[in-house]
Amino acid sequence: MEFFLLILLLLSIIGLSSFINHFLPYIPVPLIQIALGVLLASLPLGIHIPMEPELFFVLFIAPLLFHDGKHVSRQALWKLRKPILLLALGLVFVTVFAIGYLIYWLIPTIPLPAAFALAAILSPTDVVAVGAISSRVKIPKPIMHLLEGEGLMNDASGLVAFKFAVAATVTGVFSFAEASWSFLVIAIGGLAGGAALAVLIIRLKMFIRRLGMEDVMIHMLIQLLTPFVIFYIIEHFHLSGILSVVAAGIVHTIYRDRDQSPAMQLQVVSQSTWTVLIYILNGLVFVLLGLQIPSVMNEIFKNPLFNNWEVSKYILIITAALLLLRFLWICGAWLLGLPLIKQLTNLSIKDVGIITISGVRGAVTLAGAFTIPYVLADGSPFPDRALIIFIAAGVILVTLVAASIFLPILARTEKENTEELRKEMERSALFQTIDAAIRSIRELMNDDNHEAAVSVITTYNQIRNRLINAGNENTEQLKLAETEIRMKALDAEAEYVEKLKKAEKVDRETIYLTEEHIHRMRLAVTNRMQYRRLFFWSLIKRGVHKLVQSFVPKNQERLNNRHEKAKKLIKLKVNMARAAIHFLKEHMTLENEHLYLVIMGEYNEMIMKFKLAKKGSDSSQYIEIQRELRAKAFQAERDEIQNLYEEGEVTIDIIRKIRKQINIREAYWMEEKSVHAH
DSSP: OHHHHHHHHHHHHHHHHHHHHHHOTTSOHHHHHHHHHHHHHHSTTOOOOOOOHHHHIIIIIHHHHHHHHHHSOHHHHHHTHHHHHIIIIIIHHHHHHHHHHHHHHHOTTSOHHHHHHHHHHHSOOOHHHHHHHHTTSOOOHHHHHHHHHHHHHHHHHHHHHHHHHHHHHHHSOOOHHHHHHHHHHHHHHHHHHHHHHHHHHHHHHHHHHHTTOOOHHHHHHHHHHHHHHHHHHHHHTTSOHHHHHHHHHHHHHHHHHHOOOSOHHHHHHHHHHHHHHHHHHHHHHHHHHHHHHHHHHHHHHTOTTSOHHHHHHHHHHHHHHHHHHHHHHHHHHHHTTOHHHHHSTTOOHHHHHHHHHTOOOOHHHHHHHTTSOSBOTTSOBOTTHHHHHHHHHHHHHHHHHHHHHHHHHHHSOTTTTSHHHHHHHHHHHHHHHHHHHHHHHHHHOOTTTHHHHHHHHHHHHHHHHHHHHHTOTTHHHHHHHHHHHHHHHHHHHHHHHHHHHHTTOSOHHHHHHHHHHHHHHHHHHHOHHHHHHHHHHHHHHHHHHHHHHHHSOOOHHHHHHHHHHHHHHHHHHHHHHHHHHHHHHHHOOTTTHHHHHHHHHHHHHHHHHHHHHHHTOOTHHHHHHHHHHHHHHHHHHHHHHHHHHHTTSSOHHHHHHHHHHHHHHHHHHHHHHHHHHO
């Protein structure tokens, strides 16, 4: 029961981290999750989850890297293979020796092989952490592909180097030739083994499908078990389980691209399941990392043998050295014209800075550090094991914080703070929120709410059109173009009435009323002042007519005739509006689409109102449906602007301004609808 409650607590913390990130998007989720983990471990609840590295790797690292392998761009990996290997192999081994000697010089109590072990476990970058931090930063795609490829490959090289360094510390024996050969066997064996097992699993799924078993649950279960099974089997043969699951993920992607036979339902279930699973596993990795930090810190800070300031200074020096070495390695490759610069064209010093600061350490580093044995082969304690783990945890935190602070600064464009760019950012955000609202209504549209949905979409198209006109220098030309389109649509209505007139399908009174209607609409387009006077005069005439009719005795037959004439007139106006829409659809192009859509929307709304009037139905149900759709649209607007803010597309002042506009429109619309309802 305690274990179950602990799982619930951890899952709740992951949810809480997303909630906090929603309001503080400039703080990366991994840092929030680590902080919550530290807070949970610090509370007097007696919560302690020991780090079991073997279980940690198979339970978390295997599925995460399998998923990354499935979604990484194979074309980009192949195109950037040389710079990726330069970082994932070359930089890792340079880091082991250079940082190893620095640690040995800095902390003499740590033997040289153990110093190499610490440097080795600090060499892999964390692709999960980089992805989480870069979600709000506009990193160029080639650089992002490079970082992803490096993160997928250097885990294996760093862990292999770490294992040999630990073995040398424990036994006191080390052979460079044997270590090099073993590395090749472990790496190539892991890649080949993972690919081969992935092919076998794919064949198994194909065999099951040929037997007529298209059960989504069976295929989904096999898919979920794949990374765990492959990692465990490959590790059992002392090969690289990390590279095996990466290779398996890439093989699965190749198969998916070539074969589209799996049922659509399986694809939907697979995507949804993996999205939830990766979200939970990512969160658990960093929460568990945070849970380990207090115990690691206590072991050092409460130990009188260690000076707290000195230990903190070690962490800062080693982190600075790691980043400096990474910077020099990339600059060296760039200046010397090595494969790094050949594959990444137009690389600037700012891009080098982005690649450097993105070298974040993460869960693999801490999990690997916990695999350090407690004793050597002669039974004596492993030298400064607690200090090594503490330094690893400290470097993880410092690199995460450094990337969170400096990566957005480095990736920022030179004009990002200018007023012109701010206005363009706001304008783009407004368009995206409106488009999001329109998409949400279209997704909800059905036969029952079609008229109300068209009305809401028309309103948003009108707002969109006003935005286009406001940002266009040729506003007068656009107004003239809109007037011309409206006049042509009215000509289409008049032409439709003329055809009915020639065919003698309508009486003279109806023709007179429709021609008068078209005349009024033309005045509304070309001469608004005259139209207002005519409209006002029509209201007076209608009022006088109703007043006179109130003194005339009611005649049921005359009322029925008037009702029938009104129905025929409404039906005719609906057909006239449809004729106008047909004309507009035929003449709409990509250049004038925004104008045509607004006018077509107005006609659709007119048709809807005519239909309601013809049915003589109560409009309260329609208003309620429209209210629900508009509420969904407003929520879609808010969700979109929040997403843009979290992705770094808009600033805090812009999101506040747009939210205020949404609130004002919502309040005005609700007030307007309540008046109509009453």
